[in-house]
Amino acid sequence: MSANRRFLLARRPHGEPVPEDFSLVTEPVPQAPEGGFVVRNCYASLDPAQRGWMDDAPSYMPPIPLGDPVRATTVGIVSSSNTDEFQVGDWVMGLNGLEDYSVNQAGGFTMKVDPSLVDSPSKFLSAMGAVGLTAYFGLIDVAKPQPGETLLVSGAAGAVGSAVGQIGKILGARVIGIAGGAAKCRRLIDDYGFDVAIDYKGKSVDALAAEIRAAAPEGANVVFENVGGDVMDAELMNLAKHARIVLCGLISEYNSPEKVGVRNLWQVLAQQATLYGYLIMDYAPRFAEGGAAMAEWMAQGRLRIDEDVQEGLENAHAAFMRLFTGANTGKLVLKIADGL
Template sequence: MTVNRRFLLARRPHGTPVPEDFSLVEEAVPLAPEGGFVVRNCYASLDPAQRGWMDDAPSYMPPIPLGDPVRASTIGVVAASNTPDFAVGDWVMGLNALEDYSVNVAGGFTMKVDTGLVDSPSRFLSAMGAVGLTAYFGLIDVAKPKPGETLLVSGAAGAVGSAVGQIGKILGCRVIGIAGGPDKCRRLIDDYGFDAAIDYKGKSVTQLAAEIRQAAPDGADVIFENVGGDVFDAELLNLAKHARIVLCGLISEYNSPEKVGARNLWSILTQQATLYGYLIMDYAPRFAEGGAIMAEWMAQGRLRIDEDVQTGLENAYDAFMRLFTGANTGKLVLKIADGL
């Protein structure tokens, strides 16, 4: 290509993002700087966390500056290099942006990957990338579930939640998933092997709490939280003694100008539960370790990771919004190019 298309953050969204918050521009393809290289992005990960990065608010990563491309994990091919550490043609995974070409420096987040290990390079953004490894390390290292314990997963039909539930089954847990709509609940049972599925749509906190109690009469030993809001409040009313809660995401609140917050925190005190704030970035040095196990489980047929691959940088906005309408049917990935 002779141009670099870039999907820029034009203004900060107020509530749900609209098309006018972004712009797609064409610029010259960048040159490799001294000690650096240029990546031709082939696939980009679309994640709820990106919505938080668009706000000018304190977070675990700095806000995306206005006029910059939307930050994203990508996998691609080195197109030009000015460092011996990365050669043209190397497949690499790193934190880049929604753009055709990204400039990297040696020693940054970008690492080489062997695409011969997988059926598609996009697997390094799903099962063997931050999403799959969020589930792996969050459950195994943080929650530390024991065989026979009850695991409750919100956002269970999503990319992280579906992996969490399946890993929980591998570890010998009884797994209950909360998802939106009968089709997603069916997938939890039929496709991912959950023991029970609960549809949260159209239900009050009281109604949802009652359904959770019916599925888990002794309470949940582990909660893997991806949703927040009313769903989290209903879960908090169903804690087992000494439950562990892994707070991974709050997607129901990301587009809310005013955050709701949890109202049933008293249950954490009365049940002597533990609430862990969890970020996958702490586990980056161990990605190869976790990725190898995830790949082995997939090869054995014990783990199913679905992908929802949308195509074209020009469709970045519509693809991103699938996260918030519930339209995505797996790990949401944007295909930008085939490679060199």
């Protein structure tokens, strides 16, 4: 391409992001700086965390500056280079932006990947990327479910949740998933092998808590939390003694101008539970270990990772909003270009 399209953050969203919060501009293709290289982005990950990065609020990463491209993990090909560390034609994965071309410096977050290991480079954004590895390390290292224990997963039909449930089954846990709608609940059982699927839609906190209790009368030993709000309140009323809660996401809160929070946090005290704030970035040095395990389980047919691939930077806003309407049917990926 002779131009670089860039999907920029034009203003801070208030509540749900709208198209006017962004702008799609065209600029010249950047040149590799001294000691750096340029990546032609082919696929970009669309994740709930990006909504938080759009706000000017304290977080584990700085806010996206206004006028910059929306930050995203991408996989692509080095198109020009001024460093021996990366050669033209190398496939790489790194934290870049929703744009055709991204400038990188050697020594940053970008790492080489081998496309021969996967059926599509997009897998480095799902099974072999942050999504799959979030599930892997969140269970293997943080929650440590034991055979026979009960694992309760919210957002269970989402990219992370569906992987969490399947890994939980591999580890010998009994797995209960909470998802929105009958179709997603069927997928939990038929496609991902969950033991129980619970539909949260249209239910009060008390009604949802009662349904969880019926499925797990002795309480959940592990809760993998992706949703927050009313769903988490219902879960908190069903903790086993010394339960471990992995707080991975709070998607119900991300578009809410006034944060609701949870009201039943006292159950953490009552059940002597552990609440662990979990970020995958801490495990970057061990990504190869996790990726190898995920690849082996997929090769054995024990792990299924679905992708929802949307196409075109011009469709970035519509694609991103699929996360919040529940329209996505797997890990949400934006295809920007074909591999060269």
